[in-house]
Amino acid sequence: MTEADLIRLFVSPFLPDEVLKGVGDDCAVVKVGQESLLITTDTMLEGIHFDLGYFDPYHLGRKLAAVNLSDIAAMGGRPLFATLNLEWPPSRGLKEARDLSSGLLSRLSEAEVALVGGDTVKAPRIGLTLTIIGRPEGQGPIYRQGARPGDIIYVSGPLGASGAALELLRKGIRPPEPLLRAHLDPQPELNLGQQLARDGLATAMIDISDGLGIDLFRLCQASGVGAEIHASFIPYPEELDLLPLENPPLFYILAGGEDYRLLFTAKEERGAEVQGLGAYPIGRIVSGDHPVLIDEKGRRRNISFAGYDHFR
Ligand SMILES: Nc1ncnc2c1ncn2[C@@H]1O[C@H](COP(=O)(O)OP(=O)(O)O)[C@@H](O)[C@H]1O
Numbered sequence: 001m002t003e004a005d006l007i008r009l010f011v012s013p014f015l016p017d018e019v020l021k022g023v024g025d026d027c028a029v030v031k032v033g034q035e036s037l038l039i040t041t042d043t044m045l046e047g048i049h050f051d052l053g054y055f056d057p058y059h060l061g062r063k064l065a066a067v068n069l070s071d072i073a074a075m076g077g078r079p080l081f082a083t084l085n086l087e088w089p090p091s092r093g094l095k096e097a098r099d100l101s102s103g104l105l106s107r108l109s110e111a112e113v114a115l116v117g118g119d120t121v122k123a124p125r126i127g128l129t130l131t132i133i134g135r136p137e138g139q140g141p142i143y144r145q146g147a148r149p150g151d152i153i154y155v156s157g158p159l160g161a162s163g164a165a166l167e168l169l170r171k172g173i174r175p176p177e178p179l180l181r182a183h184l185d186p187q188p189e190l191n192l193g194q195q196l197a198r199d200g201l202a203t204a205m206i207d208i209s210d211g212l213g214i215d216l217f218r219l220c221q222a223s224g225v226g227a228e229i230h231a232s233f234i235p236y237p238e239e240l241d242l243l244p245l246e247n248p249p250l251f252y253i254l255a256g257g258e259d260y261r262l263l264f265t266a267k268e269e270r271g272a273e274v275q276g277l278g279a280y281p282i283g284r285i286v287s288g289d290h291p292v293l294i295d296e297k298g299r300r301r302n303i304s305f306a307g308y309d310h311f312r
């Protein structure tokens with residue numbers, strides 16, 4: 001069983017005309033009057049998404065906001081409002097809740113998002129669900145589905161830092177600062193997402209939450225295309241070469257997850273504009289139905305399954 005097997009069970013058989021995008025993208029898109037709105041929700045569960053042995057409540061609040069903001073960024077959107085569903089064990093005090101709230105509210109304020117409601121229940125462990133409503137910018141929303149053969153594939157920044165940091169944290173080793181920050185306080189790329197939407201530059205986009213391999217697979221599936229990316233083109237932090245990690249850098253790059261970078265495609269003739277925004281070309285869309293990685297020796301590898309799936 002995979003996440004996708006479960007999600008399929010909950011796809012609505014009824015979709016009114018106002019639903020421009022239901023299940024299957026980073027946000028749902030709905031029409032209200034003349035306006036399109038983006039809706040996204042993400043959960044963080046103690047033991048599954050974080051461990052308070054190394055995660056302080058303040059940064060947990062910040063990361064909860066960031067992972068949701070990243071899905072708004074992935075549509076080329078501007079976030080507006082949020083609601084919070086809080087599952088809280090009575091064994092945790094008010095001090096920890098105050099730290100959590102101050103992290104969450106600080107991160108939401110930085111993005112000019114107002115928390116407007118939620119629900120609060122007692123639970124055996126901390127569970128946090130944030131929902132954000134936003135609005136597409138410019139020519140957005142940018143869906144996962146617009147990539148065509150010949151388009152160039154870009155990532156917005158280095159990959160693998162968060163996954164490598166998690167490996168060290170679980171062993172009780174404090175990662176170097178840049179890696180620690182990538183895991184505890186990721187910076188979703190709202191400005192870049194909005195710029196791509198305003199300029200009509202991206203043909204398809206997704207954020208990398210589960211891993212470059214599986215998230216590129218999702219973009220390929222939605223667009224009905226294949227992809228070829230080159231291992232040597234993918235940017236990653238130098239620490240992945242220097243630290244005593246269990247795996248080579250490529251493992252964290254493809255499957256580490258929680259990078260919250262943008263992965264997008266654009267027409268080749270717009271390459272100079274895209275690179276002007278600081279994105280890195282890593283390969284090309286081809287006909288087919290899955291992504292292939294070409295390594296330094298020219299070997300080809302199907303990377304559709306490289307990444308995090310809660311049920312696989
Ligand atoms: N339990 C569910 N019921 C309905 N839709 C769901 C459920 N879980 C996930 N989805 C939808 O499935 C798609 C993929 O979800 P997910 O992988 O969590 O997206 P993301 O990684 O961008 O947050 C999204 O459109 C999401 O709204």
Ligand SMILES: Cc1ncc(C[n+]2csc(CCOP(=O)(O)OP(=O)(O)O)c2C)c(N)n1
Nearest residue numbers: 042047048049050051209210256257258308
């Ligand atoms: C304690 C702990 N174990 C494992 C992980 C690794 N991990 C958990 S969820 C996840 C991927 C992202 O979470 P998901 O719930 O799939 O978010 P979505 O893709 O829906 O945005 C990863 C890499 C972690 N961050 N912390």
Ligand SMILES: [Mg+2]
Nearest residue numbers: 026071207209
């Ligand atoms: Mg996403």
